[in-house]
Amino acid sequence: MGSDAIEKRASSTTVSLDKQRYRVLIGTGLLKQIGTHARKRFARKTCAIISDNNVAPLFARRLEKSLVAAGFRPTLITIPADEKSKTLEQVGRICDGMIAAGLDRQSFVIGLGGGVIGDISGFVAAIYHRGIPHVQIPTTLLAMVDSSIGGKTGVNMRDGKNLIGAIHHPLLVIDDVDALRTLSRREFNQGFAEIIKHAVIADAKMFRTLQSWKAGDPPSLGSGVAGAPALQRLIKRNIQIKSRIVAKDERDQIGQRALLNFGHTVGHAIERAGGYRKFLHGEALSLGIVAACAISIKRLDCRRINEIQLSIFSGDSSYPQGCRGISCARRSSRQ
């Protein structure tokens, strides 16, 4: 099958920036088709696949096979899973591995994993030979709807998160929703915090739609309201929301992009207070969104929050966490 036919089977959206445009493909079975997509875009045959030790055993083989079949020579570099790997030391290790494998300035980097892998592989791509192309293959919901879009890459320092980094947009993003089947329920749900955030800041209709969704059930993505096609549409909509905001303020300098930090002030404080262990980012963000809504409702009589009819959220435990929380925020603001 030709690559154009393959692309038609996936839905896609384009991120349009000042000087760059890139496509995001969203669909099922896309991992097996990476080689075809790469062949359309890259002349050089060498590339690095950067992944973590949870994700690589699940998906790297499929990816390597597809790349090799398309004539590429991939080098797999695996780092330990988790936020603690987002360091300059790991960046150095990855770059050493790429140099040893003979990758040069015409090679490219594929990040296969969640937001940690997206951030570190993007940073490596930004600095290797002063910058080589980056392909993102996000495998968590959070990474699909948020971190793979917008070009922010980087690592943490002892004194804080993401203190060193670069804006380096990917050339292509491939969201294979099949990858979400192996994600734990907790990780899947934390991705929903970013979706709820996008709904609150940019799409009242989407917020209302979310009320009919039960909390995600990764092993059965194909069934129920939250089945794969519905999930694909939701992911696409979220990418469009984020990319439109990013396009207005690519380098995060005129305040537009700060909208995406909604709920993050309190969320980060909660994350930090928990030593980055007690709460996942999305969980802390859910609480941060609740706090921001409660403050807005109480202090600012925030019309937008009233518009999205928070009363329809009953507090039923099967709703995504943020929705439940916002409902609570509304109740407590009445007290």
Ligand SMILES: NC(=O)c1ccc[n+]([C@@H]2O[C@H](COP(=O)([O-])OP(=O)(O)OC[C@H]3O[C@@H](n4cnc5c(N)ncnc54)[C@H](O)[C@@H]3O)[C@@H](O)[C@H]2O)c1
């Ligand atoms: N660049 C940005 O704009 C941006 C935005 C938001 C968050 N982030 C960053 O994203 C990171 C958080 O990302 P995350 O929540 O994806 O965490 P993560 O990358 O640590 O992934 C979470 C866990 O899930 C595992 N995993 C990933 N995909 C899997 C799959 N399909 N099946 C089974 N296990 C899987 C990982 O190995 C890891 O243990 C943070 O470092 C944060 O700073 C960046």
